[in-house]
Amino acid sequence: SPASLSTEKTTLRLAHNMNESHPIHQSLLHFAELAEEKSEGALTFEIFPNGQLGSEREAIELTQTGAVDATKVSATALESFSPVYALFSIPYLFDGADHYYTVMESDIATDIYDSTADNGFFGLTYYDAGIRNMYTIGTPILAPEDLRGLKIRVQPSETAIEMTRLMGGAPTPMAFGEVYTALQQGVIDGTENNETALTSNNHGEVAKEYSYTEHAIVPDLLIFNQSRWESFSPEEQRILKEAALESSEFHKELWAAETAEAIARAEEMGVTFHEDVDKAAFRASVDPMHQQVKQDPDLAPFYERIQEMRKEGHTND
């Protein structure tokens, strides 16, 4: 038959570790619907939410070997598989949301996505996962001095610890699930995350000062098994790619609405949002990390390209 779509129905497995009420689940459902629609029912997805098939790391391994065809993971989880992804953990890599979107929609992103091709998978698209900011129990964090001596929970990684130390705080690595209790008991003075953590994890009940330090923007990624991808016809690949990009756009709106709702609900809880943060001072404090990246042969080329875009972004203002 001349049609490049196979007449046989292919069911693909897609895993992620969020619950079914999370916006990312809606966006992945949307992706699956789009793919099915565009392929006239030839490509369908079975979605496994809630980390049913394992942690992010396990799910990536399952995607590598083809037990699962696609997985939504955080860029942080991909650091172990390709050093390039460590870039996203560098504080102030992006000069705000505009710079971030410019980069993620450029060929830098696709080059990063393809860096794991030898590992059996590649990135198909990205999904917004918010901007990370500091939030605390007592004083708002408007400048590095405000962080001095404060115990700040961070993800258990060297980069996060170094960042917090350079910014002026005392880093306390801790599993995410323990943060609420730790805040409540005063084991930590604050932590850092996007606005939704205030409401979905109730951190806003305890931590009332949310300061827009905007120190990191870490995307989620939809990764795909390489050999499964290569088994598709160009037409099928085009359909999947299109569906993926459209679902990313769809997710942008969903995520923005989710964030706005979180902010409104957090304000009801009594959380104050502080915009007047001296970001330049924080950016300067973590400069040693930027200097380090420039020395790293794996990261430097990507880093330089991203910084180029910052300049371009600025001329557009």
Add this chain to the structure above:
Amino acid sequence: MIEKINGGLGKIIMFLSSVMFGLMVLVAIWQVISRYVLNAPSTFSEEFLRYSLIWVTMIGGAYAFHLKKHIAIEMLVNRFSAATQKRVRQLVQLFLIVFALLVMVYGGIQLVSLTLSQQTVSLGIPMGFVYLSLPISGLLITWFCLTELLTGKNGTTQGSDEPIDL
């Protein structure tokens, strides 16, 4: 001869596992000290502890097949005639060998080769080193079950008459 080898192997496994276990207690204590006393939280300890537990379980767990420590229910088998019991126990050993070779050795080697290029988050060692415990455990299980089949010592019951639970 085979008994001597197994005895020696068991001693080595138990020695390594016990030392590892002791080390794990010390590292966990270190994690507390580094956080509260030194105010410089340890970043290697959590990963070290998790991966040590995996190795101790896999290696010690293999030896536990030789010691018959794994919980089994032998109510039914014990009612059979001596000759049938022997044959059933041989069958069980065969099944254990098939499982160990297929899942632990074959699957384990696949897993190791896939993850040698993957770095663990804080120790930065290849993830394959952690998974390596699986095929090695599988080989040990195969060896212990095989020697049992060959030496014909299938009369001993599994550890069902001993308390293994918490």
Add this chain to the structure above:
Amino acid sequence: MALLAGISLIVVFLGLLLLGVPIAISVAGASIVTMFLIAPFDVAIFTSAQKMVTGIDSFTLLAVPFFLLTGIIMNQGGIALRLVNVAKLFTGKLPGSLAHTNIVGNMLFGSIAGSSVASAAAIGKVMNPLQEKEGYDRKFSAAVNIASAPTGLIIPPTGLFIIYSLVSGGTSVAALFLAGYLPGILWGLATLVVAFFIAKKKGYTTSSATKVESPLKVIWEAIPSLFLVIIIIGGIIGGLFTATEASAVAIVYALLLSFAYKSLTLRQLPGIFKEAVELTVVIMFLIGTSAMLSLVMSFTGIPSAISSAILALTDNPILILLLINVILLLIGIVMDVTPAILIFTPIFLPVVMEFGMDPVHFGVILIVNLCIGNITPPGGSALFVGSTIGKVKIEEVIRPLLPFYGAVIVVLMLVTMFPFLSTWLPTLAGLME
């Protein structure tokens, strides 16, 4: 698919189990055969291998071997003896006071150790000879010790709640620990009541052995042992330590205490570690292979199929809980606690959550229920150790145990019907809403 997978799981599992294949490998075998039905060969092998390793890759889980080691250290005598002396303060005036001392001793020991086996051994070693000297029926003494030993599995700290936390998808260990206090104490009280009536009937009196010369001295001597509660539970609830860190601190503390009491020497250490390793690897190996089973179940949607089947039968939550309790009781009789938690949590938790039950409450029901199996034949580990220590045959101790079975089933019913018994303390501490 769920039906086919379910049948395959049950048939293969039971087949292997009855042939005498270790439970860990029966679970693994059933899982992989079922995987072959739904996934390509290599995929099934790869994911099974992966799950076997990652199933034990958990920081929280480390608390299980550490608590085991603490129990083994405390089993060496010095600590048990001092706790028994404290127990005498509470129970000295009751008829059959030695039996009551045994029960309270098990509860106190259980409040610092996480094991019914260690408790039955340590307290039984101290109490059974005293009871025999005072003319107690040996079978009755053993039954009392056995019946009250599981309080150590329900009153925190306990490895069972940690394992449940893991398989239930991260239920708060701190909340579960607090939830165990009232049901565990209730279990102890229920056995006290039974022991009281039997002792009265048998004409046992108070005993000179439970006379305490100087209560203050007894309490003073036990304070270092009881301080473990503050280190472990206080440390966890207060957010000072994680459960794993607390368990490691408990090991060091129990070691120092045992050295100070001279109930332990350095030369015994290698043997203690060896014993801990042997227990650890068996439990962890089982946890690893059970992770394969959990994966197969979520792949095939078995829990939701069971849940709709049960909900089609009845949508009365009380009836459903009753039904689940009966099933679990039967399971607990043939299977020991840990494997039963690993295998049946993923099946029943989604069902009860469907009608709004809290995972903390269900965890307590599950563990109280399975603890009954811990003291029933054939496979109850506390029953085994308690009768060995009490120098009686298992068959002999069943009859005197019968009234205790009745009492703990009443406790199970209370814990099932009244969620506040489990949820009140964790709510008070702000760990639950």
